[in-house]
Amino acid sequence: MAFLYEQAAGRLMVALDYPSAEQARNLIQDLEGIPCYMKVGMQLYYTAGPDFVKELKAKGYSVFLDLKLHDIPNTVKGGADSLTRLGVDMFNVHASGGLKMMAAAKEGVLSALDSESSLRKPILIGVTQLTSTNQEMLNREIGIPGNVEQSVLSYAALTQEAGLDGVVASPLEVQAIKGRCGTSFITVTPGIRPEGSSAGDQSRTLTPEEAMRQGTDYIVVGRPITTSPQPRKAAELIIEEMMKA
Numbered sequence: 551m552a553f554l555y556e557q558a559a560g561r562l563m564v565a566l567d568y569p570s571a572e573q574a575r576n577l578i579q580d581l582e583g584i585p586c587y588m589k590v591g592m593q594l595y596y597t598a599g600p601d602f603v604k605e606l607k608a609k610g611y612s613v614f615l616d617l618k619l620h621d622i623p624n625t626v627k628g629g630a631d632s633l634t635r636l637g638v639d640m641f642n643v644h645a646s647g648g649l650k651m652m653a654a655a656k657e658g659v660l661s662a663l664d665s666e667s668s669l670r671k672p673i674l675i676g677v678t679q680l681t682s683t684n685q686e687m688l689n690r691e692i693g694i695p696g697n698v699e700q701s702v703l704s705y706a707a708l709t710q711e712a713g714l715d716g717v718v719a720s721p722l723e724v725q726a727i728k729g730r731c732g733t734s735f736i737t738v739t740p741g742i743r744p745e746g747s748s749a750g751d752q753s754r755t756l757t758p759e760e761a762m763r764q765g766t767d768y769i770v771v772g773r774p775i776t777t778s779p780q781p782r783k784a785a786e787l788i789i790e791e792m793m794k795a
């Protein structure tokens with residue numbers, strides 16, 4: 551049972567979307583002992599920076615740095631080099647940046663690993679279509695024809711061609727991605743909403759149990775935990791649901 555619990559908890563990524571390190575530390579203290587992944591996004595990173603990532607690593611957490619790099623290839627290569635040296639366990643780039651940009655990110659990872667033997671290789675993934683994007687937005691605002699799943703699949707295939715390890719997508723697309731790219735191609739899925747919780751700005755959602763049943767590797771959960779009056783209980787309930795799948 552303890553093994554199953556640890557396995558499930560290790561596939562839960564808690565999104566530390568806070569405006570200050572202090573607020574993030576309060577949640578981390580509340581979740582102490584739960585062996586989950588911690589996800590640092592732009593809000594926290596822009597204020598707390600690399601030192602906060604180092605603090606999480608010193609506490610023993612696996613860290614997903616969700617900065618979604620998107621720039622010209624040379625710049626992304628430099629960014630990827632820096633993030634690999636920082637020691638994050640996972641980071642991402644936008645697949646819409648294209649094949650060369652994603653390949654450059656991988657080159658950045660490899661150049662850092664070549665120059666410092668103590669570094670570990672981070673998992674590098676591509677963002678397909680944001681889980682807040684719906685069909686109408688995709689076609690009318692973003693200007694991509696076809697349905698969301700087709701776009702997600704074509705970005706997943708491009709990400710794999712660039713040599714990356716997996717993608718960020720909605721749990722609704724996991725089976726199609728695994729079917730196209732293989733089961734070892736990693737899926738990281740935000741857009742997770744336990745029964746009865748508000749979707750907010752998310753469009754393509756499933757519950758934790760449903761997402762796990764789709765075969766996803768990691769689920770990302772922010773507000774259902776961070777805005778709960780009892781964050782630890784919310785996280786424990788999500789892990790219980792994950793274990794049911």
Ligand SMILES: O=c1ccn([C@@H]2O[C@H](COP(=O)(O)O)[C@@H](O)[C@H]2O)c(=O)[nH]1
Binds near residue numbers: 591770
């Ligand atoms: O397509 C994407 C990519 C990243 N995210 C991030 O995941 C969390 C989700 O937070 P919730 O509060 O559970 O909605 C957040 O940090 C996003 O930046 C995403 O939602 N969708």
